[in-house]
Amino acid sequence: MVSVPYGCCAMDNRGFSRHYFFLLDNESLFRRITEIMFIEKLSNAFGVSGNEDEVRTLIEDEIKDSVDSIETDSIGNLITYKSGKKKQPKVMLAAHMDEVGFMITNIEKDGWLKFNTVGGIDQRVLPSKVVMVGDKKIRGVIGIPPPHLTKKSERDKVIKIEDLRIDIGAKNKEDAEKYVKTGDYATFATNFSRMENGLIKGKAFDDRIGCAILTELLKDTYPFALYGVFTVQEEVGLRGATVAAYRVEPEVAFVLEGTAAGDFPIKKDLSKAAHVGKGPVVTHMDRSVICDKELVSLLINIAEKNGIPYQFKRPMIGGTDAGKIRTAKTGTKAAVLSVPSRYIHSPVSIASLSDMENTKRLISLTLRSLK
């Protein structure tokens, strides 16, 4: 019998209930807990675009026994392959390892760190956040003056990123340079944790959630061959996927993503993009891709046949690795399936374990029904 961390037994909710756990045998229970521990590790890991080594190592260690080959290409994509006898189109599953974050652009003479964003971050979320900086992961604070020292007119404005600095407690430039170099990366120092109702919170759910699901999928056995690709530099322009798709030459590809959920209060009767807890999100089209219609229909049919909840992504917002995979060489049948996450591209997002589980199940069943 395994020990049960995180108070799993007390959970209720949305497909991940106490009752559900009760029905699991020890092996499944162990696996489910390992899964949650792994998404925790992935979420906490430091892996801004171009610096995905820590995430890649975590994934490599987790799956090396489950795949037949594993290699890292020149740009840093982790390309894994599982062989299989049954004839089927060449399938590639992809999730990106990188997260949005920061790069230190200058160390100022009094020890402040000037920085810029890597990938899309709304500058409204920056002030008063704790960040980790550089390989040593030293802690820093994006500080702003308190109300005591500011005028109301200043407090009503969004502070621009060029007016913000990271404070690592350094005495001066020389002191700061003991810990940080120009060009070092930084990211939010957010610890993953569990919430009520089977929800989780943490940073980088876009796309560590996809990485976690892909890792789990690769642990299963399939009668056919499968490429599992963990890409780099998605957040700065789908770069890893461009070269990975060129190399793998898939006929069919599924991209696993953490996508924006918009189920917070808004006044107007407009699209909420997706709701956390209402199932995997199917993309028709976004700014990077128009998904293959047959694959989209297949996902929907499989979901309906198996009672898996699903929802649609709001069309024409964002972009994913699928854009590059779809148009690689002579073209690929590609689709995107995402886990809805609130507040992505910020220090902390919220997602649902049941959505993750349903996404994994839907992809797994879809793979098995490809012809």
Added chain:
Amino acid sequence: MKDLIKELTETYGPSGNEELIRNIIENKMKGLVDEMKTDTLGNLICIKKGKGAKVMLAAHMDEIGVVVNHIDKKGFLRFAAVGGVFPTYLLAHRVIFKNGIIGTFGKEEKGSTKGELKLEKMFIDIGAKDEKEASKYVHIGDVATYYRELDVLGSRLTAKAFDDRIGCAVLIETARKLKSSPNAVYFVFTVQEEVGLRGAKTSAYGIEPDIGIACDVTDTGDTPEAETMAVELGKGPCVKVKDRTIITPLKVKELMVSTAESKKIPYQLEILEWGGTDGGAIHLSRSGVPAGVISIPTRYVHTPSEVLDIADVENAVRLFVEILKKNLKKEGF
């Protein structure tokens, strides 16, 4: 040729939804070529076999549209643009979905003429009483295009989607008129041009042409107070010099110009300050392809009532036929 143009422009086919228009074009091309195939993205590739240079001609089948992103409680549809759609082009016009459902546009604060019109403040009204009724006919992800018939205006035509059904018509007519060619000719009807030249990218990769020529519309400078552009309706098809996606290689430009001059086909030189065509994607395929564009001067591009001159279209066909009659391998391609 007018009947062909009418049929092509009136057919539904926004980016990613090119099935209907592809079927029509496929039927027209039957018997004119040796082989036809549809690739992964949906490009229709029609091959007239030959031992000479591999020539890829490209015209895109897709047109711009709007995609439904939300159905509100009262049954109004909120939408986003698929390709270059602008709010002022839409208001008071009608759109049609693939299943034949027709809608018209409304805007928030409908009486106000103040402020900038924005897509996100507009909605489609399909006459549904509420969300439930609307959901019977339309779903999130469904795409609508302009609903508009072609009309003849003297020697000129007005219709939606000349961009780029007129290119498709030129290619079909060229295939009809071309008795034989010393080259291997690939008539490619591409998909998803309006969202980023995607079909041309994958089809060019597969074909590996020795030369590529796209046929598309271009803007004109011949309307009142128009921005300066040395292109007019009726003065002949355009040989593109440059746009945002391509600087036509001199060799290709000279091929087009010398063919036009020797056969006394009127032509204009085109410099388009914005926009691009499949030519851009073709010339950067693999290790590079000499590529160019023959354009049809068209007013009010991307509106439901684009205008062009039929003589320019006919002359474009002549120019294509004369180019294809040449042994392009001997011309250095």
